[in-house]
Amino acid sequence: MKRVLITGAAGRIGTVLRTQLRDEFRLRLTDIHSIQDLQTDEEFIRLDLADADGLEAAMQGIDTVIHLGGIPDESEFARILQANIAGTYNVFEAARMARVQRIIFASSIHAVGFYPRSETIDSSVLPRPDTLYGVSKAFGENLARLYFDKHGIESVCIRICSFEERPQDLRHLSTWLSHDDAVQLFRRCILADSVGYSILYGVSDNDRSWFVTPDAERLGYRPRDNAEAFAVEITESQNLNSTDDPLAELLMGGPFVAREYGQGHRS
Template identity: 40%
Template sequence: MRVLVTGAAGSIGRVVTVALAARGHEVVSLDRVPEPDGNETRFHTVDCADADAVAAVFAEERLDGVVHLAGHPDEASLPDSLTSHVHTTAALLDAMVEHDVSRLVYASSNHAVGRTPRRELLPIDTRPRPDTFYGVGKVAAEALMSLYADRYGLDTVACRIGSFLPRPETIRHLSTWLSPDDCVRMVEAALTATAPGFAALYGISANTRAWWDLEPGRALGYEPQDDAEAFAASISPSPEDDWDGAHVGGPFATSTYHRPALDRRD
């Protein structure tokens, strides 16, 4: 496949672009920052929130699919979160419709359901319970993807990523970790699954202590191979573990992240 990867210079983007190319895909990279050293793909310095600039990239490149990883990975005001996560997704979806590109894989987040109290294994069809405006942006982007799947027949897959790290670092990560290798497996499965329509999966590894149901991902061909439990002996308990595990969104569900929706000038 010839795949556009947005946010290609980010932590996940750098892993995914190299790995997809190694697996035989032709990768076109896009990020709003300048091309990083060592990049070996076609690179466009474009802000995904600029719909005209995004459309120009699609007009220049012949694409089969999009992996949308761009977006601010932390909390912000509500308008900034909507721009970062919803407006960028809308610009890509409109360009996809215009240029007959039918597959979008999106880096959603566990924070779309982050205010859900931590109890039993969480199914993919649990109601949206964002823990932050960041989470609200992810919920809204998923809703937009669902609309475009229904309206235009696109195949759109939302990957609710847990904790993408080289290795788990906290007790919570033993449940939420997504290894770099499994991240690549997840993205490729979402790119190549047969006619998923709109689908969502939880982006974690095959963790023994998993909080989220992996079966929706397996139904799309995602077979994670790594398990955070391999690192459990090296992780010491912390006083933060109780509140870190009270809700599935961890610290994002605490009062530390409470803020007004709109930034106002005094």
């Protein structure tokens, strides 16, 4: 069984992944928060991303790291800098020291959030981050490029879109990533014989998708869910989570392009 370390394992994505992957892989989990439903076959280490030595120790014997840890939304620069930029560097450097073979980095649609919805984009486009959070994800993608070119560590940077049980608003009809499809995507990234350095979009098979994902297809990802199944219900709903800012309705980042700080919006 491949040995997989998940950082940020107590978060929304980490919780779904570990419950679905623990029968297939040997999981070692880290987070600054405790995990209440930890199973006997899951190894948990309470760990802050600032603890470089602790990260290196946690990575001993690991084949693949799934790096989900960090601030999951827009925030003050000091917090983004510590958790998402310095913390991601610590993860990559610890992986290098521990001779980890592959890192799966949770990037975000917000690394490209200022592209217009009228375009269809692939992984070759330049970053156009919509927030400091998006900047931190673009940094992680470039760090992964460096560690592949200089140190030979394979990386897959997944620009995760709207990870939800079901789409919540009109924008999600284009950006929805279902839980089942997310699990399949991460599984394929773990099991693929070779990934080199890849950027791909974490999105389901939505009719209205703004993304082309040839690298995901090359890895064997075949999404099964389509947000269009919810289109009538969402279109008729009075709670569309719309914004008064017209720019947010034109760009892929949605409400993230229109605000400086704050909480309350999901990808």
